[in-house]
Amino acid sequence: MERIQDVKILIVDDNEELLEMLEKILKKEGFLNLFPAKSCEEARKVYETVRPDFMILDVNLPDGDGFHLFMEFRQKEDIPALFLSARDEDQDRLFGLGLGADDYITKPFLTQELLLRIQLILKRTYAGVLQQKKTEEVKIGNASVDFKSATVKKDGKESVLTAKELAILKKLTENRGNIVTFDMLCDAVWGDGYYGYENTLMVHIRHLREKIEEDPSKPKWILTVRGLGYKLVKEA
Numbered sequence: 001m002e003r004i005q006d007v008k009i010l011i012v013d014d015n016e017e018l019l020e021m022l023e024k025i026l027k028k029e030g031f032l033n034l035f036p037a038k039s040c041e042e043a044r045k046v047y048e049t050v051r052p053d054f055m056i057l058d059v060n061l062p063d064g065d066g067f068h069l070f071m072e073f074r075q076k077e078d079i080p081a082l083f084l085s086a087r088d089e090d091q092d093r094l095f096g097l098g099l100g101a102d103d104y105i106t107k108p109f110l111t112q113e114l115l116l117r118i119q120l121i122l123k124r125t126y127a128g129v130l131q132q133k134k135t136e137e138v139k140i141g142n143a144s145v146d147f148k149s150a151t152v153k154k155d156g157k158e159s160v161l162t163a164k165e166l167a168i169l170k171k172l173t174e175n176r177g178n179i180v181t182f183d184m185l186c187d188a189v190w191g192d193g194y195y196g197y198e199n200t201l202m203v204h205i206r207h208l209r210e211k212i213e214e215d216p217s218k219p220k221w222i223l224t225v226r227g228l229g230y231k232l233v234k235e236a
Contacts (some may be wrong), residue, residue: 005030010052040064059085143212159211172232181229
């Protein structure tokens with residue numbers, strides 16, 4: 001999954017027109033991995049085949065109900081879900097949310113409200129995962145940094161990062177576009193007892209520039225902010 005829109009969404013509703021409408025509005029927003037089902041039986045087959053990342057479940061289904069289906073799937077995996085229902089009763093709403101569903105919306109609904117609620121659930125659930133994935137591999141100019149293998153690839157050549165270079169680069173990447181002070185960087189590398197390491201930090205920065213910059217003596221990406229610290233420039 002590279003972005004929120006890549007999630008696999010299981011949509012369960014026995015109303016074929018509503019299913020088509022939901023698919024249409026979600027596709028328009030960039031969600032392409034959509035898996036419709038019109039009954040509990042169909043939903044189970046889809047679930048076992050695709051293992052969805054998110055579920056939209058109608059409460060009333062021809063061969064069961066969304067509440068029991070949700071509980072069944074939740075026993076296998078903790079998947080975020082939103083209930084759809086024609087029943088606007090507080091008891092149903094509280095029951096659905098009490099089961100652990102992320103939201104509950106009644107029919108008829110505003111499509112923009114539904115989209116907003118879905119996006120909020122997905123961001124809350126998967127934003128951290130995507131952010132972690134983003135920081136596992138980062139592009140810096142012509143260089144590609146892989147934090148998992150602690151390597152830098154540039155112009156067909158691969159360089160290995162030392163543990164301290166890796167820690168510095170991670171801190172700069174986490175704050176990309178912003179100034180990271182000398183103290184912040186030293187603390188990230190050496191911990192609380194970092195006093196006196198400022199000059200050593202400069203040496204590590206120089207080595208990083210040699211592995212990343214086209215011209216280390218005229219850096220374009222890892223910049224010195226005089227008197228404050230360093231900054232990793234964002235991609236244009």
